[in-house]
Amino acid sequence: MDYTEKKATRQSYGEALVELGEKNNSIVVLDADLSSATKTDLFAKKFPNRFFDIGIAEQDMIATSAGLATCGKIPYVSTFAMFAAGRAYDQIRNSVCYPKLNVKICATHAGITVGEDGATHQMIEDISLMRTLPNMTVLSMSDDVQTKKVIEKISKINAPVYVRLARLAVPKIYDENQEFEIGKAIQIGQGTDATVFATGVTVVEAIKAKEELEKKGINIRVVDMWSIKPIDEEMIVKCAKETKKLISIEDHNIIGGLGSAISEVLTEKYPCKLQRIGINDTFGKSGKAEELMKYFGITADNIMKIIL
Amino acid sequence: MKINEISELQKKAKQIRKGIVTAVYSAQSGHPGGSLSIADILAVLYFNELNIDEKNPKWNDRDRVVLSKGHCSPAIYSALALRGYFPLEDLTKFRNIGSNLQGHPDMNKVNGIDMTSGSLGQGLSVANGMAIAGKLDNKNYRVYAILGDGEIEEGQIWEAAMTASKYKLDNLCVIVDNNNLQIDGTIEEVMSSYPIDEKFKSFGFESIIVDGHNIGEILQAFEQARNTKGKPTCIIAKTIKGKGISFMENQAGWHGKAPNKEQYEQAMVELG
Numbered sequence: 001m002d003y004t005e006k007k008a009t010r011q012s013y014g015e016a017l018v019e020l021g022e023k024n025n026s027i028v029v030l031d032a033d034l035s036s037a038t039k040t041d042l043f044a045k046k047f048p049n050r051f052f053d054i055g056i057a058e059q060d061m062i063a064t065s066a067g068l069a070t071c072g073k074i075p076y077v078s079t080f081a082m083f084a085a086g087r088a089y090d091q092i093r094n095s096v097c098y099p100k101l102n103v104k105i106c107a108t109h110a111g112i113t114v115g116e117d118g119a120t121h122q123m124i125e126d127i128s129l130m131r132t133l134p135n136m137t138v139l140s141m142s143d144d145v146q147t148k149k150v151i152e153k154i155s156k157i158n159a160p161v162y163v164r165l166a167r168l169a170v171p172k173i174y175d176e177n178q179e180f181e182i183g184k185a186i187q188i189g190q191g192t193d194a195t196v197f198a199t200g201v202t203v204v205e206a207i208k209a210k211e212e213l214e215k216k217g218i219n220i221r222v223v224d225m226w227s228i229k230p231i232d233e234e235m236i237v238k239c240a241k242e243t244k245k246l247i248s249i250e251d252h253n254i255i256g257g258l259g260s261a262i263s264e265v266l267t268e269k270y271p272c273k274l275q276r277i278g279i280n281d282t283f284g285k286s287g288k289a290e291e292l293m294k295y296f297g298i299t300a301d302n303i304m305k306i307i308l
Numbered sequence: 309m310k311i312n313e314i315s316e317l318q319k320k321a322k323q324i325r326k327g328i329v330t331a332v333y334s335a336q337s338g339h340p341g342g343s344l345s346i347a348d349i350l351a352v353l354y355f356n357e358l359n360i361d362e363k364n365p366k367w368n369d370r371d372r373v374v375l376s377k378g379h380c381s382p383a384i385y386s387a388l389a390l391r392g393y394f395p396l397e398d399l400t401k402f403r404n405i406g407s408n409l410q411g412h413p414d415m416n417k418v419n420g421i422d423m424t425s426g427s428l429g430q431g432l433s434v435a436n437g438m439a440i441a442g443k444l445d446n447k448n449y450r451v452y453a454i455l456g457d458g459e460i461e462e463g464q465i466w467e468a469a470m471t472a473s474k475y476k477l478d479n480l481c482v483i484v485d486n487n488n489l490q491i492d493g494t495i496e497e498v499m500s501s502y503p504i505d506e507k508f509k510s511f512g513f514e515s516i517i518v519d520g521h522n523i524g525e526i527l528q529a530f531e532q533a534r535n536t537k538g539k540p541t542c543i544i545a546k547t548i549k550g551k552g553i554s555f556m557e558n559q560a561g562w563h564g565k566a567p568n569k570e571q572y573e574q575a576m577v578e579l580g
Contacts, residue, residue: 028444052440052475060467063430067437070415070423072368073444075437090427091464095434099415099424 001207006169009200010108012147013165014039017076020152021047027155030065030077032058037167038078038108058083062091062105069101074155080114081107081123081164085130096160097133104154106163110140111251112284112292113168113201122284128256130162131229137182138229140164140258142203143173146226149180157182166201166251168289173203173224185232187239191219194245194307197236199225199258202249202277205293208300213307220307225258236265246274247306251298254278275306309362309391311355314523320390321351321523325552326579327386327399333572335403338411341562342456343383345487345520345547350387352526353452362392365419371449372422372438376431377456377485378412379564384421385409393420429462431455432482436468439477439540450534454483458490461499466511472540473512481533482513482542485520487549489560508542520545553578 021027021043028050035041035053044051054061058079065075077084084107085092096103112122131138139154141147141163154161178186185197189210198206206222213220221243223235240246246266248259259276266274279296293299311317324347332338354360358371375384382402389396394408401407408417412426423434435453442449455465472480484504492498501507505515514536518525526545533541549563550556553575567575 049444054471055467057464057467057470059430059464060433060436060471063433063464064437064440064468064471066430067374067423067434067439068441069437070372070434071438071441071445073437073441091430091433094427095424095430 001171001173001211003171006171007144008167008169009141009143009147009165010039010167012144013106013108013151014042016148016151017043018046020155021050024074024155026072026074028052028068028073028075030054030061030075032056032061032079032083034079040078058088059091062088063095065103066095066099066101069103074102074104076104076106078106078108080121081110081126082121085123085126085162089129093133097135100135100159102158104161104163106165108165109167110164111166111201112279112296113166113251113289115167115289115292116286118286119283124253124279124284125256126164127228127252127258128260131261135160136229137161139182140199140226140228142200142224142226143170145172145174145176145178146180153180153182164200168201170201170204173207180226182227183230183232185227185235186224187221187235188224189221191221192243193218194220194247195223195239195243196220196303197223197225197246197248197258197262199228199250201251202298205298205300206249206303209303212300212304218307228258228261231261231265233265233269236262237270240266240270240272245307246272247277247303248274249277249298249303252278254280277302309355317351317355317523320355321348322579323390324351324383324386326576327389327396328382329553329567329572329575329579331382331385331399331402332566334400336566337403338382338566339379339564340382340556341489341549341559342377342485342487343380344551344553344556345549346380346383346454346485347552348521348523349454349483349485349526349545350383352523352530354387354391356527357530359449362420365393369447369449372435372451374423374431374435374451374453375413375425376453377428377459378425381409381411381413384413385418388418388420394418428456428459429464432465432468433471435480436471436475436477439480440475442479449479451480452483453480454485457484457486457488457495457501457504458498460484460501460504469508469511469513476538477540478537480540481530482540484542484544485547486544487547489549489558489563491560491563493560504544512539514539514541515544516541517544517546520547521551
C-alpha cells in the first residue's frame with residue numbers, strides 16, 4: 001500500500017457532496033458552525049441556496065433536517081460526531097429514526113484521533129449509540145474511494161443513515177473500481193493465521209500489521225467492517241471458521257462498538273474467542289492523533305503483539 | 309369544508325372536546341387538560357384556516373401542522389376524525405395495543421399527522437424544516453407549530469426561534485398554548501417563560517396575544533399571520549387548561565389523568 005498520499009475522510013465527504021449536489025436537486029446540507037472543519041463549506045460555496053448554517057445548535061439542526069425530509073428533501077447533516085450522536089441523540093431518536101425520515105447524519109471528527117482537542121471532543125460512543133437505534137444504518141468510512149461512493153449510494157436509500165468520518169488523514173486503500181454494498185464487509189487478503197476486523201481509521205493499521213506479518217511468514221486477513229449496521233454476519237462466521245485467531249480494532253470505546261457487534265454475532269452463530277482492541281472504557285486525552293493511537297493501543301504494533 | 313360562521317366553529321370545538329374526553333376515558337389514560345385548552349384553536353385550524361384535503365393526506369401542497377406538544381394527541385385525533393381522516397369510533401381505541409392512535413402522534417400510522425412528536429421542544433425545528441422546504445420549492449403552503457407554554461422551557465425552542473427568524477419564515481405560524489399550567493404547578497412556580505410575547509418579538513417574530521377560546525380573535529390572528537411578510541408569527545393563545553369541563557378547568561391534576569365513569573358522564577353532559 002502507498003502510505004505517502006493521504007486524505008481525511010471528512011475531505012472526501014466534502015468533495016462527494018459537491019458532486020452529489022450537482023446530480024440531485026433534492027440534496028440540502030446543514031451544518032452547525034463547523035463547515036470549514038466538516039468540509040461542507042465546499043457544498044456551501046457551490047450551492048449557497050441549499051446550504052443552511054444553523055449555528056451552534058445541533059439539536060435544532062437535526063430536527064430541522066427531519067422537517068426538510070418530510071417534504072422530500074434529502075438532508076446531509078454535519079457536525080463533529082460528539083455533537084451529532086451525543087448532543088442531539090434525542091432528536092436523532094425521536095425526530096429522525098422513529099419516523100424513519102430520510103436524513104443522512106455525516107459526523108466528522110469521530111474517535112480519539114481528533115487529537116489535540118482532547119476528551120470533550122473525542123467521540124468514542126457514537127457507534128454504540130447509533131447502532132442501538134431502530135431504523136438506523138451505521139457506516140464507518142476507511143478511505144477516500146469508499147467515502148465518495150458511499151456518500152452517493154446512501155442518497156438512494158429512503159431512511160436514516162449515520163456515517164462516521166474522521167479528522168485524521170489516511171492513505172488510499174481501494175482502487176476506483178471497488179464496489180461497496182451496504183451490509184457487506186470487504187475482505188483484504190486470504191490469510192488463515194488470523195482475521196483482523198477493523199473499521200474507519202484502524203483499517204490502515206490492520207493492513208500495516210498484515211504487511212509486516214507477511215515478512216515473518218504469518219498470513220492474516222483484514223476485514224473492513226465499514227457497514228456496522230447492518231453487519232455482515234456471513235463474513236464474520238466465515239472468518240471464524242477459516243482463521244485461527246479473531247481480533248477487532250476500533251477507534252471507539254470497547255463497549256458497544258465494532259467488537260461488541262461482532263461478539264453479538266459470534267455468540268449466537270459460532271461461539272469462539274474474539275480479542276477486542278479499542279479504548280478500554282476510559283475517556284481520551286490531548287495529544288497528536290498518532291501519539292494517542294499508540295497510547296491507547298489502537299495500532300498495527302498492538303495487533304502484531306497479539307498475533308505473535 | 310371551510311366554515312366561516314363563528315357559531316358553527318364553536319360547535320366544532322365542542323365536538324372536538326367530546327372526542328378528547330371520549331378518547332381519554334376509553335383509554336383510561338392520556339392528557340385531557342392541555343388537549344381541551346387547544347380545542348378552539350384546532351377547530352379554527354381544521355375547519356377554516358388549513359388548506360388540506362382529507363382524501364389526499366400526503367398532498368404536496370397542503371398546509372402542515374406540527375403538534376409539538378404531542379401529548380395533546382387526543383385533541384388532534386379528534387379534529388382529524390371530525391374532518392374525515394378516519395372514523396370517529398377510532399377514538400375509543402386511543403392508546404390501545406393494535407390501534408394506530410398512539411399515545412403521542414405517529415406520522416406513519418395516522419393519516420393527517422404531518423410529523424411524529426412527543427419528546428418536547430423539537431416541533432418548532434421540524435416546522436422550520438418544512439417551511440424552508442416550501443420556500444426552496446416555491447410552494448405556497450403554510451406551516452403551523454403548536455407549542456405548550458411549559459414546553460418552551462426547552463432550550464431547543466429558542467434555537468429554532470433564531471432559525472425561523474434568520475430564514476425569514478413568513479410561511480410559519482407558531483401557536484403557544486398559554487394555559488399557564490404544567491405538571492408540577494403554574495408556569496411561574498415551575499420555570500417562568502414569561503413574557504412570552506416579548507421573548508418571541510425579541511427573537512424576530514411578529515407576536516400576537518389572543519384569547520385562545522375566542523373564535524373570532526383566533527380567526528383574526530391567523531389572518532394577521534398570513535399577511536405578515538418577511539418574518540414568522542407567534543400567536544400566544546391565552547387559554548384555560550381543561551376548558552369546557554367545570555371540574556377540570558385550571559386544575560394541574562388533570563394534565564395527565566383520565567376521568568372515571570361518573571366524571572365522563574358529567575363531562576359529556578356539560579359539553580351538551
